[in-house]
Amino acid sequence: MSFFVGLIIGLAVGLALIAGFVKSENARSKIRSELLDWLNQHLTKIWPDVDRAASGLIKASVEPVLEQYRPIILSSLKFSKLTLGTVAPQFTGVSIIEDGGSGITMELEMNWDGNPSIILDIKTRFGVSLPVQVKDIGFTGVFRLIFKPLVDEFPCFGAVCYSLRQKKKMDFTLKVVGGDISTIPGLDDAIQETIRNAVEDSITWPVRKVVPILPGDYSDLELKPVGILELYIRPLPDRTKTSKIINNDLNPIWNEHFEFVVEDATTQHLVVKIYDDEGIQAAELLGCAQVKLSDLEPGKVKDLWLKLVKDLEVQRDNKNRGQVHLELLYCPFGMENGRGNPFASSFSMTSLEKVLKSGANSMEITGNGNEVTQKRREVIVRGVLSVTVISAEDLPVVDLMGKADPFVTLTMKKSEMRNKTRVVNNNLNPVWNQTFDFVVEDGLHDMLIVEVWDHDTFGKDYMGRCILTLTRVILEGEYKDRFQLDEAKSGGLNLHLKWSPQHIYRDS
DSSP states (O other), X not given: OTHHHHHHHHTHHHHHHHHHHHHHHTTOHHHHHHHHHHHHHHHHHXXXXXXXXXXXXXXXXXXXXXXXXXXXXXXXXXXXXXEOOSOOOEEEEEEEEEOTTSOEEEEEEEEEEOOOEEEEEEEETTSOEEEEEEXXXXXXXEEEEEEEEEOSSTTSEEEEEEEEXXXXXXXXXEEETTSOGGGSTTHHHXXXXXXXXXXHHHHBTTOOEEEESSSSOOGGGSOOOOEEEEEEEOOOOTTOOOOOOOOSOSSOOOOEEEEEEESOTTTOEEEEEEEEOOTTSOOEEEEEEEEEGGGSOTTSOEEEEEEOBSOSSOOOOOSOOOEEEEEEEEEETXXXXXXXXXXXXXXXXXXXXXXXXXXXXXXXEOTTSOOEEEEXXXXXXXXXXXXXXXXXXXXXOOSTTSOOOEEEEEEETTTOOEEEOOOOOSOSSOEEEEEEEEEESOGGGOEEEEEEEEEETTEEEEEEEEEEESXXXXXXXXXXXXXXXXXXXXXXXXXXXXXXXXXXXXXX
């Protein structure tokens, strides 16, 4: 993708003309059509020069990223040959956005069915060296160019930012030169995923490359964080977080918290992938899902179930791959709505908690008195959780007689404190209106598990459950909501949650 550097330099004069076109003819399709024709003709002419200049740049910039994502079954992954071939990409669409007079943003849709010559030199941990050819590349995507700032001096802008705004299609095949890649199980999938991850992490928006055209300071065009995304994974390098492995369980509970820096909440999305750990072989992808950050309300927890699919780009998957349960919290920097990040050190801390926190790290001296290690501390939020089990609706029938005598159990996962409601006889829409209090020692890392059971003379039948972290109630103080029952064909549970912070050891 770094060939775009050469392309930008080669088209500098044309880009200056584009800036003039934009100001006067922003909406005319004829101008756009002529512009695309001009760009494609010019790119075809200069493509040999672009190929020579870009091949070295690609190798230098992509190899470190490939190494970062190198599968565990490989000991080395590098290019032995890389040229872009003789077929130039073609631009098929263009849209232009003015930026209040200070800059211009252009989005170009590009299609490339190229004939590059790319050979990867890989070495496996079994001592086998293989030359792997990347063939039959087909790529369609939208590149974003930002010309900023606009100036009176030729070529009318000071610098250019470029980025892959959207990857619509990226197909390619792998072939061992003089052999069959299928002889090593899992190798094809592992290398394909590595290449896709490298493209995603190195050039996909909001990551952007800045190319200065005129002398000046263009640091304001570089990628900058704007907020923090908190992620809690339930039944399910810097931009990727991996949960712990849960063995032999098709309904796992992780209850793990991860944090990501957000650069552009209007365009970025969170991707979740669920794998089956295969030991020494590459893990098998069970399913994936994604969430647009633009769908999140800043400062408010969003609890959602996402259906897992095989591929985020190919929407033709009817197989039931299960669901993943997430709790998301987006906290923009400098948010002024009164709701902060509960994992920040200033949130609801007692004197004791401040001592425990005492900065992001603390020193620890070992028994011999010589060794000093850094130990990370986390905020602890204590309080009392009050849960009112109001009612249930449309509970599933699990009894052979078509009746139910439901009751609810409530369990705090860490402390294993447990309560249960009374039994409501012969009712699939029971009303309880019972309140239970739990003393919670660590609200940010505990969970409430609410299960519905059908009472029976000789035991009980499971009807479904819902699992809740406490982040939302800690932020909002209290809320009432209806929760769909997991592992049930139907049914919802109406709960009212209230949080009372423990006001002890408070600074005077």
